[in-house]
Amino acid sequence: MKIATKLLGLLIFSSLTILLGGGISWIGLSKLANEIGKIAEEDLPLIQHMTEMQESQLAQRVNFERAFRFNYQYAESATARNTFGEARAEFNRRNGLVEEALRKVDNILQSQIQKSLSNQQKDYWSDFKSELELYKIMHDRYGDKSEEAFSLVVDNQPDQAELAAERMQNSAEELKAEMRSLLRRAITLSQNSANLAKEDQKRTINIVLIAFILIIGATLGFGNFVTRDIVNSLNKAVDIAEEVSAGNLSTKVEITSTDEIGQLLESLKKMTENLNSLIYKVQQSGIQMTSSTTQIAASGKQLEATMTEQLASTNEVTSTAQEIANTSGELVQTMEQLAQLSQITADAASHGQQDLMRMESTMRHLANATSSISAKLGVMNEKANNISSVVTTITKVADQTNLLSLNAAIEAEKAGEYGAGFAVVAREIRRLADQTAVATLEIETMVKEMQSAVSTGVMEMDKFSKDVSTSVENVGKISEQIAKVIEQVQSLTPRFEMVNQSVEDQSKSAQQISEAMVQLSEASQQTADSLRDTNNALERLDDTAQGLQTEVSVFQV
Numbered sequence: 001m002k003i004a005t006k007l008l009g010l011l012i013f014s015s016l017t018i019l020l021g022g023g024i025s026w027i028g029l030s031k032l033a034n035e036i037g038k039i040a041e042e043d044l045p046l047i048q049h050m051t052e053m054q055e056s057q058l059a060q061r062v063n064f065e066r067a068f069r070f071n072y073q074y075a076e077s078a079t080a081r082n083t084f085g086e087a088r089a090e091f092n093r094r095n096g097l098v099e100e101a102l103r104k105v106d107n108i109l110q111s112q113i114q115k116s117l118s119n120q121q122k123d124y125w126s127d128f129k130s131e132l133e134l135y136k137i138m139h140d141r142y143g144d145k146s147e148e149a150f151s152l153v154v155d156n157q158p159d160q161a162e163l164a165a166e167r168m169q170n171s172a173e174e175l176k177a178e179m180r181s182l183l184r185r186a187i188t189l190s191q192n193s194a195n196l197a198k199e200d201q202k203r204t205i206n207i208v209l210i211a212f213i214l215i216i217g218a219t220l221g222f223g224n225f226v227t228r229d230i231v232n233s234l235n236k237a238v239d240i241a242e243e244v245s246a247g248n249l250s251t252k253v254e255i256t257s258t259d260e261i262g263q264l265l266e267s268l269k270k271m272t273e274n275l276n277s278l279i280y281k282v283q284q285s286g287i288q289m290t291s292s293t294t295q296i297a298a299s300g301k302q303l304e305a306t307m308t309e310q311l312a313s314t315n316e317v318t319s320t321a322q323e324i325a326n327t328s329g330e331l332v333q334t335m336e337q338l339a340q341l342s343q344i345t346a347d348a349a350s351h352g353q354q355d356l357m358r359m360e361s362t363m364r365h366l367a368n369a370t371s372s373i374s375a376k377l378g379v380m381n382e383k384a385n386n387i388s389s390v391v392t393t394i395t396k397v398a399d400q401t402n403l404l405s406l407n408a409a410i411e412a413e414k415a416g417e418y419g420a421g422f423a424v425v426a427r428e429i430r431r432l433a434d435q436t437a438v439a440t441l442e443i444e445t446m447v448k449e450m451q452s453a454v455s456t457g458v459m460e461m462d463k464f465s466k467d468v469s470t471s472v473e474n475v476g477k478i479s480e481q482i483a484k485v486i487e488q489v490q491s492l493t494p495r496f497e498m499v500n501q502s503v504e505d506q507s508k509s510a511q512q513i514s515e516a517m518v519q520l521s522e523a524s525q526q527t528a529d530s531l532r533d534t535n536n537a538l539e540r541l542d543d544t545a546q547g548l549q550t551e552v553s554v555f556q557v
Helices: 003-068 078-115 119-154 158-245 260-552
Strands: none
Touching: 003 078, 003 119, 003 158, 078 119, 119 158
16 A cells, blocks of 8 residues: 555544534534524513513603693693693503514514424413413503593593502502513523523533544544554665665665555665766766866966956056046036136125115215205204294283283272272283293293204204215225126136036046946956856865765775
8 A cells, every 4th residue: 555545544534533523513513502592582582572561661650650740730730731741642652662562572472382392392482472461461451541540630530530540550560560470481581591501512512522532542543553654664765775875885675565665665776776887987087087177276376366466456557547536526626616606706796786886876865865954954944043033023022011011000000999900900911921921931942952953963964965975986986896806707707617627528537547447457356256266166176076086985886
């Protein structure tokens, strides 16, 4: 039997055992999934709908009590009637929710009865449904009594409504107790399903553990049997290979099987025979190779020395050319900087000339403004003289008024008691005349001060106007000189460009020479490296040939 067949059998056996374990696990997990699905699809919806029934039933009681708080105020209060109407509407809405939940629970129970696999299960679900029918009857009775009580309130019969409400409360307690009984039955059902799921889980885990332990044991046993047979055959082939590797090519190879190991031994036999012939030929060729490599190595050493000297000379020329190229490049940069500085100087001088021209124009305007200010100050001085003459006239008028008031006072004294009023007027006129005189004196003083300040301003403005005119002439002269400097600096720029172009051409030529020498140096270096690598390869070849001769001598042919 071939090794591939044995390994295939081991793989098939392992796969079957794993498939068996997976099947056992799948069966156990399917049962567990069925129980969990039953809880999720049947028990939980059943509890949910019954919880909704209980919640709506509680809300009905709350809204009933809310409505009956206004039993006796219904006829007199609009607010009571509105609140009563809202509570009654919410009561009826909750009643509809209870009926909807009852239909859903009834459908679930009917489905469980149809799916029951045993009479016991069928009887259990039938009892559950019977108890639900009883709850329906009680709920309908509760609804009828509540509607009766609501109608009595609307008909304004509060006493009879109170009696109906008491009867309804008794029905509500009975309905509440029945709801609790149904919930206990549903919760017990869910707990039983959960317990069954836990038992299935434990059972599945135990079965899977036992199955996988058996599978692992069987796989290891069968694998040990197959591998031991293969290893024994391989050990024989390894022993023969070790003898051949030790140099014993006269080993006899015995073939005892027809599988892959037998084919390997047949190949080893042919390999030993071929090696005998090969080793003999290698021994003869090694001697010839050793002598040839010795001669080639000597020639390579001599050629490598020659290329090394040539490389050194080339490197010196390359270094000199590179220095020339670097110097030319620095000179080009310097000339470019000089050209840039020349242009910057010309631009700066041009801007300075423009600034001087603007300054000259500004100073001319300043001179004109100064002349205008001087004229205006002269006018102010003339106006101040006019004010002074007016003040003099006012002073004279004040003196005459004062004299008239004195004469009027004298005449009032002469008139006696008939001139008392006139005396008062005379005093007031004299007082006003005195105030006018004082004010006129102050105005005269200020006018004189203003005249003095204006005269000083006129003289200063004349002096400033002369200074401005002188500065305008100086600025014009400076502007002419700067124009000459700009012309001379701008004439230098083309010359700098010509020199820069010449130096740049020289730099490019030097750079081309440098690049050519670098290429020549690299070529020489590559040639020298190639010769060095060739010599190293020849040395290694010589060492290899000698080593090969030594190694081949180990074999017994």
